[in-house]
Amino acid sequence: MKILKYTFLFLLGTMLSCSSDDDTTIEQIVTELDGLNKVQEIANDTHVIELYSSTGTLEQGFNGISLRIKNKTTNEYEKNATITWTPVMHMAMMMHSCPKSEIAKIASKETLYNGYIVFQMAQNDTEYWDLQVDYTIADVAYTATAVVNVPASAKQRVTSFTGSDNVRYVIAMIEPTTPKVATNDVTFGLYKMESMMSFPVVDNFKIKIDPRMPSMGNHGSPNNVDLTQSADKLYRGKLSLTMTGYWKINLQLLNNIDEVLKGETITETTTASSIYLELEF
């Protein structure tokens, strides 16, 4: 079986490398969008900014977002833009932003720029998110803004809370995107609210996890690995899911000297932590 598998991979590899020989730009631009679906467009007088995600939607929580900028006059996609973005929540009494990454061109791509945004809350009837994209092409600065649609997620993928150190934190689930009955790689983003508009990554903390199934006696799972920060600043660990269904991932946030800032250990009487994320599959 292994031989068969490797032969298949080898053939696949040769086929792919063959096709890249006679690439045309158009083909490449099309293939650049593989696995992506358009969310919406943000336009100004000169450009149309196309937003993409894997699902074609945005929602509360972590969102991996790709974008490209089309020049309205040439109909070509810009290849050398420097981009920043600012998502803003418009509430009745105030405005604030949310955790986000830089946005940069993906090395292997011609026109796509990539980053992520963690919407820690969903829109509602009166409150909404917009996204401002500032970009510079050939030393000329442009900007474009549009309202984006951020509905609540079916399950809790992000939590924001105030720790015992009086700092407001945001924890968002990045992985697993397709959970399995297995030991899953688990990735969270951990951010703190420095100001209304600044949510930097928190370094050297620890996120303890205790996945439970409240629908079945609140049983847990073995061999989970608590999340610690890896080189790319995200927090990674292992999440064991012993069956399909609804899992509540109870959390505890520990600072760099292992003090618990928020969250409780699960016991017979404490059946859930005050901070948690959810999965259902």
Add this chain to the structure above:
Amino acid sequence: MKNLYFIAILFFSMTSLFAQDIEVDTLKKINLKEVILIGKQAQLEQKQFKPLATIDEYLQQAGTVEMIKRGGYAWEPNINNMSTERTVITIDGMRIFGACTDKMDPITSYVEVSNLSEAEISSGQSGSCHGPTIGGSLDLKRSKSTFAKKGINGYINSGYEFNNQQKIIGAALNYVGNSFFIDNNIMFRDAENYKAGNNNEVSFSQFRKLNMSSTAGYLFNKNKYIEGAVIYDKATDVGYPALPMDVSLAEALITSLKFEYLPLNSIVSKFETKVYYNTITHTMDDTKRPNVAIHMDMPGWSDTYGMYLNLNGKVKKNSFLAAFNSFYNLSKAEMTMYPSDPNENIMFMLTWPDVVTFYNGIYLDNTYVFNPNSNLKVSASLGNHFNEIKSTFGLESLQIFYPDMEADKSRMLKSLASNYNWKKGNFGFNFGLAYGERAPSISEAYGFYLFNSFDRYDYVGNPDLKNEQSVEGSFAISYKPSKFKTSLTTSYFHISNYIIGTPDASILPMTIGASGVKIYSALDYATLIKSVLDFETYFTNDLKWVNQFTYSYGKGSDDENLPFISPLAYNSKFQFKKRKFASEIGLQGNLIHTNYAPTYGEIKKPDYAILNFASNYTFDLNQNKLNLKAGVENILDSEYSTFADWNTIPRMGRNVFLNVNYGF
């Protein structure tokens, strides 16, 4: 080990003792073998007290067998106090594996007395010709017509048991021609809840079972013979009062095709090969139970393809058997739990992750006849036991516990046994020394959160388990003068890497209400002893006194008792038989269960003794063609339960039965 040396010394001293006087006598082996006759139809009515008893009731008569009861149906036969992982159960040499993760369907539950002529129980390695075993083997032998009596024959029989309103109806129709025969039989049982002593009804102990079977044979010429056989068995609405779940369906199709060749003028006297296929579907059901914490479905499937090839032969004083055994089994079991919130996704897991067991082995034995009084049998086997998890889902599930685990694993299993037999006049003895190995069962190696309602732990398999290795010494002695018969058989097992679940407090249980999780691991060793003393004598031609004492011992290297080890048990009965009336009165019981195993969830059971009084009368009508037997069992209606009763489920109280047979 000390005991082993003791036995060895005893053996050598005795051989020198008896080696001097050699006497010519027809050699009759006394074996570490028990044969329970079930029913050549002809013998059936005459010999059996209750001919239409279940197969489980028949097997219960054997001294080395303990039946673990989870209710009124599908008792689990333990041989030498060892459960089905450590034994091999076959039907006419065919390997079959139950499809239930909770042992609710031992192989014996897929056959019927109408299918069988006898059950052969071999202790320890003397059963290794059927496959790698530690405790022994149980081979259920099919009944079939012979070419001796030609024509059409058959029977219709029916029975009723008043205790559980069990209705039994069966029929057979056989045709025997010059070179062709076909046997067909069908049997149906339908029982309601049984009542323990004092009329206490045991809820969820009902069952219904339909069994059909056909065997057809064709004789090409004098020495070539081909035979096809099929058994279909379907049990529905089976209650398991000792367990949290019942069974809505247990269905088996067991098929085989056999070829026999008897070479003339050859060293090989018989060549026999069989190919077989069997498939089992087992569906657990909790929908009828009140107060179920969470409703769940637990179906299981087991398919086995197999073949064997046996060569029997004789060279001078040696008679030998060379066998090749091969089988491929695929076992799968699922568990689906339904949350009370219907909007929530179902919870699904694979409890047996689509596991292949592929076994190929050779077996050789040779019996050398020194003289008409003594012989020595030496046997050896070597096999490859290969497991593979077919399901990625299942493999990844288990990798939660064993991150580096691979899908497949191959093991070599060896056995070596020698058995010396001596008999002269009324006296005989048998001594054996053996070594055997077995691979972990599917549950032990690959089970995923299997709830054991006995110790209330969830069990998780361990693919890294070593093979269990057994060193075995056995000794049997018999003395049969004309006035009485007595025999003592003892088997001693020293089992290294004895597989058993040990609690892991760091892991949370999955089942609601479970005490924790046990991971299968191994004790350094365990020691088991089983000793059976039989004594019977005729007071008069009609009155017989039959006694049996059984001693069992089982302890692990951690000095803890092993579970399901019988306390000292006894059975003493007077059997009276005069013409058509038979009656027996007996005292059956065991001492207090001092060797109980609290570590494995056992509670100390008190001693019990029940006076069992049963009688039957045979009405022969119409020139023996129609006969009727009526009887009473547990006439004093004692309420009791023993170490072998799962979760202290009480046994059946007073029962009146009627069996009618009309043969033609």
